Amino acid sequence: GESVGLHLPTLSVQEGDNSIINCAYSNSASDYFIWYKQESGKGPQFIIDIRSNMDKRQGQRVTVLLNKTVKHLSLQIAATQPGDSAVYFCAENNAGNMLTFGGGTRLMVKP
Amino acid sequence: ETGVTQTPRHLVMGMTNKKSLKCEQHLGHNAMYWYKQSAKKPLELMFVYNFKEQTENNSVPSRFSPECPNSSHLFLHLHTLQPEDSALYLCASSQDPQAATNEKLFFGSGTQLSVL
Numbered sequence: 001g002e003s004v005g006l007h008l009p010t011l012s013v014q015e016g017d018n019s020i021i022n023c024a025y026s027n028s029a030s031d032y033f034i035w036y037k038q039e040s041g042k043g044p045q046f047i048i049d050i051r052s053n054m055d056k057r058q059g060q061r062v063t064v065l066l067n068k069t070v071k072h073l074s075l076q077i078a079a080t081q082p083g084d085s086a087v088y089f090c091a092e093n094n095a096g097n098m099l100t101f102g103g104g105t106r107l108m109v110k111p
Numbered sequence: 112e113t114g115v116t117q118t119p120r121h122l123v124m125g126m127t128n129k130k131s132l133k134c135e136q137h138l139g140h141n142a143m144y145w146y147k148q149s150a151k152k153p154l155e156l157m158f159v160y161n162f163k164e165q166t167e168n169n170s171v172p173s174r175f176s177p178e179c180p181n182s183s184h185l186f187l188h189l190h191t192l193q194p195e196d197s198a199l200y201l202c203a204s205s206q207d208p209q210a211a212t213n214e215k216l217f218f219g220s221g222t223q224l225s226v227l
Binding site for chain 1: 152
C-alpha cells in the first residue's frame, strides 16, 4: 500500500509471480498519474502514466489501473523479476499544479 | 541513462562550508527542478525554473540558493547547512513546466549530501 510517514511499506514476492502495488491519492481533481521506479543509488525512473479519461493502460509487463471513484491507483507487474526490486512511487497532478508524490512502496523479489 | 546528469554523486560537508551541486540535462527541455528526498518523507519540491526564470520557491531556507544560467544547466549553491539538510538532492527536467501542463519528469541520479 501507499504510505506517507515514518516507514516504507514493503511487498515481498516470489520471482515469476505477479506484483500489485497500490496507491491512494488525495486530490479528486487530479487528472494525471505517474508511476516511478527508484533503484538503490539512482533517481526515480518513469515507468508508466495514465490520464483520468482512462481506467487502464498497459505497457511492457506493467499495467496501471485507475479507479477515480475511490481515488485508487495500482501498478501491476507481470512475471516479476529480480531487476524489478526497487521502491515504487505514484504521483498525481492536475493542470496548474505540480506533481505530488506518495511515500513509496518497496518491492522485494525473492529468487 | 535518463539524459539528466548530476555531480557530484556524493558530498560530505561541514556546516561552515560552501559547496555547489550541478545538474545538466541533454534532453532539450525547458523546465528544470530541484527536489529533496529524505529517508522519512516523500519527494519535496524545492525550486522550479522555466526558460531560466525561477517560477517556484517552495519555502526553501536561504541557505539553499539556486542558479540557472541557461535551460540546460542548474546549480544549487549550499552555505551554512544544518545536519538535518542531509538528504538526496535530485534534479529533474520536463519539456514544459508542470504548472502549465501535465508533464512527466526525468530525474538525475541525485547527489547524496551529508552535513556534519
